[in-house]
Amino acid sequence: MSIITLASHSSLQILHGAKKEGFQTEIVVDKKRQSFYKRFPFIDKFHVYSNEDEAVSLINNIQDSIFIPHGSLIEYIGMERVSKIRIPIFGNRSLFPWESNQEKKMKLLELSKIKTPTRFSDPEEVDRTVIVKLPGAKGGKGYFVARSKGEVKDGIRRLLDKGMVNDQREIIIQEYVIGIPMYFQFFYSPIFRRVELTGIDIRYETNIDGLKRLPSWISQEPSFVVAGNIPAVARESLLPAVFDYAESFVATTREVVPPGIIGPFCLESIVTENLDVIVFEFSGRIVAGTNLYIDGSPYSWLYWDEPMSVGRRISREIKLAKENNRTSEVTT
Amino acid sequence: MSIITLASHSSLQILHGAKKEGFQTEIVVDKKRQSFYKRFPFIDKFHVYSNEDEAVSLINNIQDSIFIPHGSLIEYIGMERVSKIRIPIFGNRSLFPWESNQEKKMKLLELSKIKTPTRFSDPEEVDRTVIVKLPGAKGGKGYFVARSKGEVKDGIRRLLDKGMVNDQREIIIQEYVIGIPMYFQFFYSPIFRRVELTGIDIRYETNIDGLKRLPSWISQEPSFVVAGNIPAVARESLLPAVFDYAESFVATTREVVPPGIIGPFCLESIVTENLDVIVFEFSGRIVAGTNLYIDGSPYSWLYWDEPMSVGRRISREIKLAKENNRTSEVTT
Amino acid sequence: MSIITLASHSSLQILHGAKKEGFQTEIVVDKKRQSFYKRFPFIDKFHVYSNEDEAVSLINNIQDSIFIPHGSLIEYIGMERVSKIRIPIFGNRSLFPWESNQEKKMKLLELSKIKTPTRFSDPEEVDRTVIVKLPGAKGGKGYFVARSKGEVKDGIRRLLDKGMVNDQREIIIQEYVIGIPMYFQFFYSPIFRRVELTGIDIRYETNIDGLKRLPSWISQEPSFVVAGNIPAVARESLLPAVFDYAESFVATTREVVPPGIIGPFCLESIVTENLDVIVFEFSGRIVAGTNLYIDGSPYSWLYWDEPMSVGRRISREIKLAKENNRTSEVTT
Known part of the structure; x- marks a missing residue:
């Protein structure tokens, strides 16, 4: 059985983790990026595409495999094409349209009684x-x-x-909520029926995070393009509240978009000076900030006595599901 | 024998480390937070309190155990109640009143010939x-x-x-010293009679660390509420000076507040453009910035060939003390 | 056989890694810093100097050893003295004069078709x-x-x-390119004939990184003195371009300054809001930002199934070279 993903975003992490869990690994990759991905020995098989339609048909021709969607999937090949993927997807594919619509997205958070910006x-x-x-x-x-x-x-x-x-x-x-950004990365495990905190990150954005280094006399329009991520931990006293958010969110999605969230998601938040956590967006798939934690995060070590990236965690969930004949609970 | 602490601050780290060292782990926890802490399998026993007086009496009824104080202990239950804890405490309980008094606190630094702000x-x-x-x-x-x-x-x-x-x-x-903040986390081991650098962090404060992302035309009063921590390392050439500070501080506390510092402490510093390290505060217990390093820090790996959080380091010290009949050197 | 370096910069990492690879470790250290380095059990032998000339003669008297140059070597003892080191140096010593001359330095980048600031x-x-x-x-x-x-x-x-x-x-x-700084740390392995990404960091500079915390009404001249480093990862989609840069740079140095780059180097970059990577400087030796990754970086784990700091990676390369009688390919 093989784990397959689309090159970019967190694909190295996903396939590195899949290999550690004993899966065959396959990548669907734009021909321009092929040479880059060939550097990594944990990728067993390459499916090279020239255009997005070809990407989908390549995916659909891979036998006995599970496709892992990541945060850039829809941006890369478009919602229309994603809906044509016929092989099993890890996670809940019904969530994709919700994620692409800001109105519906914020609605899910509000239904979960999570504090959001006006x-x-x-x-x-x-x-x-x-x-x-x-x-x-x-x-x-x-x-x-x-x-x-x-x-x-x-x-x-x-x-x-x-x-x-x-x-x-x-x-x-x-x-515009005033406070500091914190991205709380979670994983909902249908197998263990629990929410795990897999890490926290801060986005590193160009040029806004460089402007603060400029002399005040340089006036420059800020931009907010994510170019990377920086690791962080939160005060332990913030965690009970964000876990309540996370569990409530899992419950809401189960009801509104069945079977609900499966696997990684992220609550993208501002922490105010009153230590309120205001969630301004969520991701329903693996976020790029998890790339910080290839060898485990300060939080993953609380659950696992071995290095556990989110990429590996996904494959672990699939492996456990398979062993227990519960694959249908983690794929759609 | 069990290791016990008060829920919050760095309690997950402390008990995770204690479990790794083979101790029974127990937590004294506010009933509102109980459900959160139940998620973590390395906590063996729960003592749930409804008010702070109950917390102290619960602590005092735990047999054959050592209580680990952390940076929020006094804030949570108050100095008065802390002084009523009758079971052994890891570290020097005589330091608590010094830590709560800013005058005395700065005095200890000055007596150690550590550079401090005017x-x-x-x-x-x-x-x-x-x-x-x-x-x-x-x-x-x-x-x-x-x-x-x-x-x-x-x-x-x-x-x-x-x-x-x-x-x-x-x-x-x-x-207000102009420069960059750096928090140097140390551990004084009575067993090895040495100071170890266990890590360095930067506090992540709301809303001040968010304000820099605001357009300059938004005027907003800054606040300095610690919501998390970010990891860092220092130039290697800064380390000899900060180790001198740390050792001098240990020696001062031994003389002024016997038996002196035991276990974790932190020198909270500003590094100026001349690479002077100015210490504006210290913590005499484990700081929350150590939560970054559950799997070890860039510095802990120089001492230990295994993952060594400060929480685990505490339990390691207790274990070594016990094995050598030197428990009285690490508890008060 | 022993691995030797000059105390400071990344010497702890270098010798810690050398010890892990089974080498004898030796340090050449200013007598003022001797007591600091004595704390670390992985340093086998101390060569204490009182002045820079003595440092060089001490180095030259160590038998059967390889000297590891780091980013502060020339600053500490001067180019003239470095050129008098007669024992084998890991890396390409012909690069040193190029690194010390800003004109030639930028020339090497430009010849590699790397985007640089005007x-x-x-x-x-x-x-x-x-x-x-x-x-x-x-x-x-x-x-x-x-x-x-x-x-x-x-x-x-x-x-x-x-x-x-x-x-x-x-x-x-x-x-002055507007964007965010990112330092891409690479390692060129002549043994594997490949470029590895060993990590990414951001410099933590005093006082500039503190000024942003100052109220706007405090006017203070910024300074840019590196006091430490903060870890980061980049968007995966940036990596193919920076690997192209890195390989092209290796090829250029091979031609212009034979035998070309060996071992660690760093492309010091600004990422603009268009996600262009503009390289404003390079280091041809191990940079201090690698000190973040004593236990491995998010990228080193993609290559190695064990903790691999750059310090250790150097010694691993030497060990593999020795075992294959290819030492001449990694030393000059």
Whole structure:
């Protein structure tokens, strides 16, 4: 049996972990990136594509395998094509459309009684500082901060002009919560019926995280493009609350988007000075911040007495499911 | 024999490490947090309290055990109650009152010939930019920066009005040293009679560490509430000086507060552009920044050929002490 | 056979790794720092010097050993003395003069078709914001940012007055690229004929990384003195491009400075908001940022199923070379 994923994002981690769990590993890779991935001996088989349609048909021709979706899958090949993947997917494929729609996404969080930033569906309603975001996982490209409805409208107009967005309704306008970002990475295990905290990270964004190093007399428009991640831990006293969030979120998805979250997800949060955790977004698949923890995170070591990346954790879950004839509980 | 601690702060690390060293592990936990701690299989026994008095009486009823104090112990149950703990404590309990008194605290550093920021006992004397701090380990809540005696007085008045402080004399006013924060985590081993560097961290504080991401046109009062920690290493050429500090500090405490520091302590420092290390505070117990290093830190690996968190290091010290009939050297 | 290095920079890592690979370890150490290094049991032998000339003669008298140069070697004992080291050096000693000359250094990058910041050889040509740097690895001391030719000239005059630089021609003036710093640490293995990514770090610089925590009303001249390092990972989609850079750089050095790069090197980069990687400097030896990864980095675990610091990786390469009678391929 083989584990297969699309090259990029966290594919090295996913396949490295799969190999450690004893699976055959296969990668579906853009021909331009093929030579890069050939460097890594834990990748057994290469399926090279020239265009996205070919990627899907390659995936569908791999026998006896499970496909692992990651945070860039939809950005790379598009929702339409993802829906054509016919081999088993680890996780809940019904969640994909929810993840691609900011309205529905925030709805799931709100139904879980998780604190979220105030949303404004109409720029006209904006009465405080907001952050304006584009749909899809474009790594923060085009995001901007605005302090008034006028600035929001001007910014949206620029995005439409540049063709970075097609329809104003795709845009999400959120209260800009003041505090520090923390990304809480979780894993829901149907096998153990438990939520595990697999790590915490901070995104390292260009150019915003460089601007603070500039002299104040240089005025430069900030951008929020994620280029990497930095590890962190949280105060232990924050953890009970974020675990409550995580479990409540798992329960909500089980009800609203059955069979609910399976495997990795991430609650993307701001921690305020009152130590409130405000979740402004979630990911329903493995996030790139887990790449920090190939040898385990400060939290994974609390569960596992061996190095356990999220990539490996996925394959461990599949292996345990297989051994117990419960594969249907972890794939869709 | 069992290792026991109070839930929160670094209790997961402490008990995870104790289990690895073969001890029975027990936690004294607020009933609201009980369900969170039940998730972790390395905690053998739960003592659930409804109020702080009950916490102390629960602790005192545990037979054949050693209690591990951490950085939040006094904040959680108060100095008065801590002094009523009758079972053996790992470390030097005589240090607790020193740690709770900013004057005495800075005195210990100064006696150790460690460079510290200039202190002002009277707001009237302030002649430069200062940081004003509240007593106790409240995670930085209420701290503020002021550039004149007037601003200091105004700020203190606000704190008194809000009831965040009872007596102006509890407040510490320190020169605001310009440089970068670095927290040097040490461990003094009476068994090996040596100081070990167990790690370095940077605090991740809300909202100050988020403000730098805000556009300059948003004006927002900074706060300094510790919400987490980020790992770091120091230039190797800084280490001889900080080890000299650490050893000198151990020697001072041995003389002034016998038997002196035992186990973990932290020198909380600013490194200036001249690479001077200025220590503005110390912790005499395990700090939360050690939670980064559950699987060992870049420094712990220089001493130990196995994963050695500070939590585990504590239990290792106790185990070695026990095996050599030297338990009295590590407990008070 | 023994592995020897000069105390400081990454010497603990180098010797810790050498010991793990089964070598005898020896350190050449300034007598003032001797007591610090005596703390570490993995250092077998001490050669204590009082002045730099003595350091070189001590090195030259050690039989059957290989000397490991690190990023501070030339700063500590000077190029002249380094050229007098007669025992085998791991790596390519012909690269040292190239590394000490900013012109030649940038030339090597440009020949490798690596994107670099625009350089200005004459302050008179400056037409944008630039960073002005001093020669040698002085940890960023004296660096400044200037927005016009006038500011550049004023700044250089101050450096000349303070004696921080002897000749204006030693100074490098580079376009100040806006983005976030990322230091890509590589290792070229002549034995495996491959480039490995050994880690990524961010420098932690005083006082610039502290200034962002200051209230905006405090005006303070920034300095860029490296005091430590923080770990990071990059988006996986950035890696193919930086590997292309790294391989092209290895090929260029092989041609221009034979036998080319051997062992660790670092591409010191800014990642822009377009996710372009702009390399503003390189190191041809082990950098201090590798000290983060004593137990392996998120990337080293992709190659090695055991903890592999760069220090250890060096000794592993030497060991493999020795076993295959290829020592001449890794030393000069």
